[in-house]
Amino acid sequence: MTSADRSAKPSASWLEFARVQLARSVDGASLAVFRICFGLIMVWHMLKYFQVNGGITEIERVFASPPLHFTYPGFDWVQPWPQPWLTVHFAVVGVAALLVALGLFYRTACATLFLGYTYIFLLEATLYNNHYYLISLLSFVLIFMPAARCWSLDNLIARRFHKQSVPPTESSGTIPFWPIFLLRFQLFLVYFYGGIAKLNGDWLTGEPLYAPGNMLYDFLNGTIGLPESLQPIHLCLFLAWGGLFYDLSVGFLLLWGRTRWIALAATALFHIHNHFIFPIGIFPAMALSSTLIFFAPDWPRQVWAWICRQHWNFARKTSSETARPAKRQPQLAMGITIALAAFVFWQATWPLRHFLIEGDANWTEEGQDFSWRMMLRAKAAGHLTCLIVDPAIHTTNAKGRPAINWEACPEGTPQAIHIAIDSHQFKWSHHPGLTITHEPIFGHRLIYNPGSIPTDRQEAIDVGRQKVQDQWNKTLGRTPSIEPAISLSEAVMMIRERFQQRADQLQLSAEVREIFLQQLAELEHENELHLQQAAGIEQRRVQLVNSLQRLYLSPLADMVRPVIQRIEPFVLQGAPASGQTLLVIIDPPLTAAESVDAQAQLLKLSGGEPYVVWTDFSRMRPGDYRRLPQQFVTFDDRQLHMVWNHFREIEPYQLDKAAVRPWMIHQYAQKVGHRWQAATGRRGEVRVESYVMMNYTVPQMLISPEVDLTSVPLHHFSHNAWILPRNHRRLGIANQPVSTNVRR
Template structure:
């Protein structure tokens, strides 16, 4: 019998072609330039967290001093190191980035950079940004690439070893397989192209998400070159929206084609230069621009160097000869498979939001890791967490809602914070002694005279005896009683104080001049408000801004006694009612009025604090208790004050993201359970505006967010649908100055 022939096995043609494409030998110069630029940019980006700015490092602000950090799903275990280890971590990451740039101990440095930066990325979910995610991906890809065949210290060290051994120079020939360049081109192309696809929605095509940057650009152009009256802000917004759309969809294709590559580079430079000045996106414009250089021929740095050298010596430019391919460049089948898996993952994962019901710009479902960049103008009107604990909220014998104060968590004041509208509140209905909470001043005690008492010429003397008796009974000291003053009177008194010789000697003239300027702005706002005979949003903003600047001034201790005598809620833009009030203070007390003092003043019964919640800033909320009982809509509620845990950067981001709203609700429930031994329900009321549609609730206020599940791949019903009615912007005024 003859021997049976074995049929030879053949790889699939597609796999063979991919292997040949990936293994094609090319010059490693362009990859080396990519490595150098990326390493230097990453070193600066990471080091910026260690450099103090405005008296504090970003590292301290975001992580060291942060009370609470939001986490990504599945990575809740990633938490900041304790100091000094977190600083050491950032220093090591920055050094690793420099080592990547210079190509020293490259493999270890690139892996260290990838792992350390990914850890940094996972520390805070509110810091999510598409370019941070891109940095993680590029760091991961570079750690697997032969990026040191050109312009690296590792290559230089290898060359010296070759010369010392008198061996063949083949290990240092500068050749790499084509797959690293191809993969980086694919990743950069994908970011732009998918960013363009995401812009194909009705909101973007009307230019509404770009109202703020459009107004900024309009103002700049109008002040520099002048614009015709027919051109308005919305026209600039449309130009930016459609220009950005066409740029994102076309730039990758323009970069791939040799004839249009320089056009693409020019457009990329202008695009990212504009973004650098309009959007707070850090190093991304520089990183994005330098990354596009990978689309040039792989030997472009060598050719550019040769061209410059020949121009300097006035010699003809010689043609470049590529070294012959060598077997060592062959890419294994396993590597080909991994590269294909990466391409498939990056090509499909960003599209998952199309299979989830709802607008991802609103629901945030599948919004991350999808190259959906700068697509919306989204802002929170307010977010309030309410805690429902059956053992805390009881009903008395008269069927009235009451609070079991003994069941409250530690630190909850025995007080009811009653919501008021300072513009409409009628003080005639609340005569006698009251406590109010106001920005920068905290708790104040005022006395509201009755109609008969208000007619007294000397209001202080008419009420001094009864007020002093009650105060002495509570604190065994005599209070200071003064009649309240209007904003105009306060401005005049502040001017007089800062003009005194003592202040002039104590403070620098520039500090005084700055304060005078702020007072002038405030006086102008008060005058305009009085002409309008009604409070306005502009007046409130002016007063709030002036107060914010005054509170940070070195002269605040000089002006505060005057501010403490102001008419109730004047610092929140309340209309001056001409009604007379008395302000009660006690300079003998070493601390401000605290919970125990106010309890003594109310004879041990729960006391009432009037608060205009609608006009409180985040810094004012931080002056209120962490958990407190409020009275709104004729109901008692227990409110958790999240401003104690959340800093300003987190506040801006998490309040518009349902998953993070839910995450913090679970944190509230954990804290409550730890303090009381009872697991409460936590609901959230929020009003969010997206792309200048009318604000509406983002999450269902009736759902227990501490218990409800979150499905990352399907729509969650507790996330409510977005608004369908737009705010009319057709008469948007031009920003003429």
């Protein structure tokens, strides 16, 4: 025997042994339970998309309504079906999942489930979740597994009506071992690689878990009481290190029979805790049921035997596992062996690609997806601005100051300059006369400041009203409604009085009356808390605006809106009372920001010069931005900027994820560049300013604002230099952290 023969023999023996082990017959009961649980959980998952919220289903809100979708690289051709076919698609996937659980038309149902669900998965990249990816993988491998050989309608029908054509292996309910091996391998990998990803400085100090740690501390302290020596940071560290040890060890504990029950108990505790802490949907149920695949393949029969009071030994290996027939044992077909090896190699190596890319994957997102990097960071976008740089529109006036060539702007761009302000420091004494503001709920509002010449309040109102009427009559040929501005407390009082006076005339049902009074009481309560709050706290202001908006959109809107529209400017953005007499001009034809006629009339009032809109961008919600045009001009840092209003086409749930992911920002910038070129015939640069806070550090820029994202490529397997490095300057640990984007 040559040395080559001696070296090849062990390899051949190992391959032969593996093929024999993967082909050996085992009970198919465990795989059948996996199939049933997976199918039923997927039915539940699909039904959740049919839930109605705000009059529309989740299918309509998430997939059909958004103007654009973020897609995975190479899959931009995957777009939603038009309605009602998109809803039909979800229904077909749900039916396919039910058929998988029943084991009816199993192969066809599995293929339909895989293709149908993967299509849904690919529709919207901002919804990426590790367990959605896992669902696609599991539904794919189930296509090739004999999971319907036991406890399925297919098997029942075949045995009853086609007895002669049923192979002995199918009638006995046995399967080869390779499906069990593959499912165990895939689940082991999910946990183990999730643990490897947690071996980083942020996780080991508990920083990503400040929010859940504080929640758990408040819950325990409020129910059982905790000693003063135990602080929230201790629970953060406990959760972090507990999660790390769980992920790294649970796969090994599940593989060893003696520790399997300990692993199952830890898995139940882990996923039940996550169910109440994180919004991760069906994953806890799917993970718990999938864990049972690590038990002996015939465990369901043993459980049934125990229920029937028969003797059983759960720890004992069954004959289906250990039986060794006298004849030569069969080997797994070479084609299946190669396919299994390829799948195992892909899943074992692909998640590790981020180690070959420079930088922190949690920050850059390079190699982050499809890698089982779960619950690793709390990431929140504090600011995102898309700027268009086009030399054709940026010019200078006769005095050498920045100006805009309005004729070169796309059609529909208003000749207005939005000046960024801090509403808390806005001095009305510096702005006498007519002023335009952009505020929550209202959008554009016209305010007249009589100035300090009239000393008496009533005189100021009379003088200001007369001046506004004269200007409107002379310029527009009509007279607007002019009312003095009031405080929020005065508005609440006036609404209550009007309701009491007109309640009988309105003929309201008891339910509508009760809801309205509850909304009014809620607004009054929020206003009192807002007046008492410490300066700089924004959370209460947001709740106040939300309460006011519910009234603004209530069935009694015709009664409350004239009062709400009189609230003093910037009060809804937390600004203190101005201390001056201000008049609110109510002229509906002028408040539609995108109306061509409204823009023409505003230009008349400004004497043909671009009019100014005072705007506190830092305290505006997405809905407030949507009242602005698709593109508009701002004045900030002594420069004029053309802003592309991404809020008009990106939904809040999309923005929450896209604004912290460089590759999604790059994808959106490419789309903006194409649209600008289509509208103007010129190629413009798209630069993005994005501030992101990760793990409660000081917000910092994520990508370089000097880079034109339409001209730089996006590298998927190497670092993109336009992504800025992360620093680690810490914020103080707060008991109530800001809302974050934590992914599972």
